[in-house]
Structure formats: C-alpha cells, structure tokens
Amino acid sequence: MSQHTSEKTPIFRFLAVLLLPFMHLVARYRIHDGDRMPKTGAFVLSPNHYSEIDPVVIGVVMWKLGRMPRYLAKASLFKYPVLGALLRASGQIPVERAGAMRGNDPLVAARKIVDDGLAVVIYPEGSLTRDPDMWPMRGKAGAVRMALEADIPLIPIAHWGTQLVMPRYGKRISLFPRKTIHVKVGDPVDLSAFRGKPLDGQALVTATALVMDAVTALLEELRGEKAPAQRWDPSKNNQKETGRF
Structure with missing residues (x-):
C-alpha cells in the first residue's frame, strides 16, 4: 500500500458511520x-482482552490513529448474513474455535494482509482472560508466530475501562454515565533474539512471555498497580481455554 494512501476505505468509513457515534x-x-x-507498513497489534466489546474499542482507537484493524474473528460470526458480509468486505479472517481448520491456517490468510502492508490484531491470550482481577493470563503463540514468520514489528497495547462499558462475560452495554477508557501503546517488543531462527516450541513460549510482559507492564501503568508475580494459567486452575491460538 502506498505510503500516502489512506487505509480508511469506503467499507471502513461505512463501519465508522455505524459504530463511532454510539461508541463515543x-x-x-x-x-x-x-x-x-x-x-505505515505491516505490524501485529497485541492487546489485552477482558470484555466482548474489546475488539470494537481497539477498532475505534486504530481509526483515531489512522490505521484499520484486521482481526482473527470467530468463524461463527461470518454465518450471520449482514454481519458476515461486513466482516468479509473489511478483510477480517475467520477462525474456527475448536479443532483444526478445514481450510488454510488463519495465519496464512493473515500473511496476505501483512503482504499488503496492513495491520493484524491478534489477541495473545486467545480469549478473555480468566484472571480473577482481569490481568493478562498466559499467552498463546499466534501473535509472535505471525510477527516472526512475516518479519514485522509486534506492538503491544493495553486498555482499561472497557469493563465499565461491558463487564467481562456480560452481554449488556452500560450507557450512562459516560465512561472513560484509557489506552496505552507500547514500543515494539524486542524479538530480535528469535528472528531468523527455528521457531520450536520453547522459542515460541519464551517469545510469547515477552509479549505478555510488555502488555502487562502497559496495563500496570494504566491501572496504577502491580500485576501478580505469577501469571494466571488456566491449565493449572481447572479452567478450559476456548481460544485457538
């Protein structure tokens, strides 16, 4: 994509007309x-995740900063006629929630977006955090795998306040009083130690931990408090994880 070409294409402008007034x-x-x-240029954006409305909030933030988001979205969402059409038109990537993909790996589809110089949002936790106090939990390898295989920056980002708009696991949006959502963008995570080397399991685990450390540090600044020394691990707390990555 040309350096001077806006990513605010007609489909994103249409979505902005639909969503921004309400989100504001x-x-x-x-x-x-x-x-x-x-x-400009391709990158992976990795946010924390604790509310179903998080992707819309991140989309608003990216719109304000002049970049348009492409998500790895639940494949089930594409089954709704109108919503599915909008997701496909805006370049979102369907991901099955359980088991192997019947088609291409979603990161292969994401690579096409990266080749076009666009941004891919990949939640490193894979699902809403299970941490009781909504700190980031153990991460999955999808974000670092994408960044390392495509040799692009991975940008951590954290937000706080979204839970006041829609609580974790909640289905209703709180309209009044108007809330404040704080968002902090981090510097690219230093993954230089892993670039150009085989991405075995241990390398991906170590690199993912760096991403989760970066996201957690940003959230600590927004919340004005320290995260627990031990990151929440669903597999050690008898909780089932639903995210694929």
Missing part, C-alpha cells in the same frame, strides 16, 4: 503514546 456516546477515549503505533 458510551465512552471517551484517552490514548497515551499513540505515536508509537506505526503510521
């Missing part, structure tokens, strides 16, 4: 260090 009604957005998000 329910919340104001305070973006910290937004200049750290690359203005």
